[in-house]
Amino acid sequence: DVKVTQSSRYLVKRTGEKVFLECVQDMDHENMFWYRQDPGLGLRLIYFSYDVKMKEKGDIPEGYSVSREKKERFSLILESASTNQTSMYLCASSYASGSLSSYEQYFGPGTRLTVT
Amino acid sequence: TQLLEQSPQFLSIQEGENLTVYCNSSSVFSSLQWYRQEPGEGPVLLVTVVTGGEVKKLKRLTFQFGDARKDSSLHITAAQPGDTGLYLCAGIGGTSYGKLTFGQGTILTVHP
Numbered sequence: 001d002v003k004v005t006q007s008s009r010y011l012v013k014r015t016g017e018k019v020f021l022e023c024v025q026d027m028d029h030e031n032m033f034w035y036r037q038d039p040g041l042g043l044r045l046i047y048f049s050y051d052v053k054m055k056e057k058g059d060i061p062e063g064y065s066v067s068r069e070k071k072e073r074f075s076l077i078l079e080s081a082s083t084n085q086t087s088m089y090l091c092a093s094s095y096a097s098g099s100l101s102s103y104e105q106y107f108g109p110g111t112r113l114t115v116t
Numbered sequence: 117t118q119l120l121e122q123s124p125q126f127l128s129i130q131e132g133e134n135l136t137v138y139c140n141s142s143s144v145f146s147s148l149q150w151y152r153q154e155p156g157e158g159p160v161l162l163v164t165v166v167t168g169g170e171v172k173k174l175k176r177l178t179f180q181f182g183d184a185r186k187d188s189s190l191h192i193t194a195a196q197p198g199d200t201g202l203y204l205c206a207g208i209g210g211t212s213y214g215k216l217t218f219g220q221g222t223i224l225t226v227h228p
Contacts, residue, residue, distance in 0.1 A: 033215075040221075041220060042204060042218040042219055042221050043206075045215065045216075058215075090158055090159075092158070094214050103164075103208055103214035104161045105206075106158075107158025108158050
């Protein structure tokens with residue numbers, strides 16, 4: 001079974017703190033993604049990575065950075081957490097190429113981050 | 117930026133009723149996926165539709181991709197409480213490394 005794990009299910013941080021969210025996948029997927037999920041807004045892409053050390057901004061990258069030093073691990077960093085970054089954060093992975101039907105994304109269980 | 121408008125945002129129905137969720141865009145997508153998410157879990161893929169006009173069935177769930185590949189629908193027949201969850205449509209544009217554009221989601225509650 002494909003497994004995507006996230007370092008924490010729940011996290012409470014203070015405004016201004018640096019926050020690290022870790023994601024690990026065991027399927028040797030090339031692509032990895034970070035989303036945030038807010039009620040009524042669906043999933044919005046923050047950053048994605050298509051290879052080790054490669055990254056591209058998604059739709060809402062402001063206030064976030066990422067790191068991918070190893071293929072299986074993709075980290076999301078909040079440099080200085082703010083209250084408007086309180087959200088559910090979801091990590092996903094997928095294969096990079098193949099048929100259109102092979103772009104299935106496998107998701108972790110999510111990290112609910114609260115910034116106070 | 118490609119957008120997907122999903123409707124309705126909320127659906128609350130009784131067991132045994134039928135329902136349809138819609139996913140619309142002004143943009144053409146190469147393919148469209150439907151995911152289901154249960155509380156405390158990440159979304160899980162239900163189906164991918166690739167060809168315009170394609171219809172796929174998964175037990176009581178029927179998925180359709182519009183002829184112009186700009187819209188899709190999910191129809192559930194005789195809904196059951198186990199169908200309760202958040203349903204998300206997601207489209208793939210060009211190639212973009214398999215990047216998905218998600219709709220806002222539909223929260224479905226099926227009452228016994």
